[in-house]
Amino acid sequence: xxxxxxxxxxxxxxxxxxxxxxxxxxxxxxxxxxxxxxxxxxxxxxxxxxxxxxxxxxxxxxxxxxxxxxxxxxxxxxxxxxxxxxxxxxxxxxxxxxxxxxxxxxxxxxxxxxxxxxxxxxxxxxxxxxxxxxxxxxxxxxxxxxxxxxxxxxxxxxxxxxxxxxxxxxxxxxxxxxxxxxxxxxxxxxxxxxxxxxxxxxxxxxxxxxxxxxxxxxxxxxxxxx
Numbered sequence: 068x069x070x071x072x073x074x075x076x077x078x079x080x081x082x083x084x085x086x087x088x089x090x091x092x093x094x095x096x097x098x099x100x101x102x103x104x105x106x107x108x109x110x111x112x113x114x115x116x117x118x119x120x121x122x123x124x125x126x127x128x129x130x131x132x133x134x135x136x137x138x139x140x141x142x143x144x145x146x147x148x149x150x151x152x153x154x155x156x157x158x159x160x161x162x163x164x165x166x167x168x169x170x171x172x173x174x175x176x177x178x179x180x181x182x183x184x185x186x187x188x189x190x191x192x193x194x195x196x197x198x199x200x201x202x203x204x205x206x207x208x209x210x211x212x213x214x215x216x217x218x219x220x221x222x223x224x225x226x227x228x229x230x231x232x233x234x235x236x237x238x239x240x241x242x243x244x245x246x247x248x249x250x251x252x253x254x255x256x257x258x259x260x261x262x263x264x265x266x267x268x269x270x271x272x273x274x275x276x277x278x279x280x281x282x283x284x285x286x287x288x289x290x291x292x293x
Contacts, residue, residue: 092127092168097176100169103161104177112177117245119157123180126234130174136263138162138170153263178234184243187291192280200280206288209281217276222285225269230292242292249286253277 101110104122108114112123122130133153140152141159162170187206191199208214211228213221222241226232230242241249255261256274264270274282 092131092171092173092175094172094175094179097172097174100165100173101176104173107157108177112180113183114245117185117247120248121182121185121244122177123182125178125182125239126232126237127171127174127178128234128237129232129239130177131171132237133263134162134170134174135167138165151263153261182240182243184293185245185290187246187287187289190287192284194280195278202284202287205281206284206286209277209285210288210292214276214281217278219276219281220273222273222289230289241289244289246283246286246290249289250282253282253286257282 101108107119108122112125113121136151136153137155137158140154141162165173187203190202192202192205193199194205209219210222210230213219223230225236225238226241227238230240232238232240252261253274256264256270257277259271262268262271277285
């Protein structure tokens with residue numbers, strides 16, 4: 068119970084740490100500004116390859132914050148604050164010269180689109196004991212209940228039971244995202260390579276005790292969640 072309360076407080080704290088939470092963008096204007104984004108992320112935000120995340124329906128506050136963070140890192144040539152800047156090599160120079168209103172409009176446009184489900188796969192994963200277990204069952208367990216033994220919180224506490232996220236709180240939709248992308252981000256948070264989750268370090272604390280098997284399993288489960 069103590070651990071759950073701690074993470075609830077972190078979640079509530081994150082609501083006031085997100086600078087883009089009150090952003091007001093124009094989806095129609097944004098539709099005319101996404102030409103540079105569409106090549107990798109798709110015109111409607113459903114990217115054609117798992118190496119690029121789907122942006123459709125992730126929520127405007129979250130998308131706006133990520134665009135701000137990526138632009139901040141790029142503009143500062145790698146010297147942005149760890150809690151605000153986000154290094155994405157593939158995005159280098161993509162947001163250069165864009166105004167804050169441009170970022171808000173792009174975020175609003177992609178948030179208004181519908182995400183296409185990637186789907187989950189039946190597979191086995193090897194846990195630390197060496198045993199092979201059902202990945203979907205393990206993924207569901209981690210998403211809905213976490214792992215109390217290792218202090219891993221449930222994902223649904225912030226991202227909703229159906230994976231639709233919490234837009235006002237800037238918690239993005241996860242359901243339907245490419246499992247490969249989710250897996251890569253969880254590994255990045257666990258390793259400390261991605262640090263733009265604020266001073267609360269919510270995602271880094273949530274991911275630090277996830278095993279490789281748990282990451283793969285929950286990412287796969289999330290791909291079919293809706």
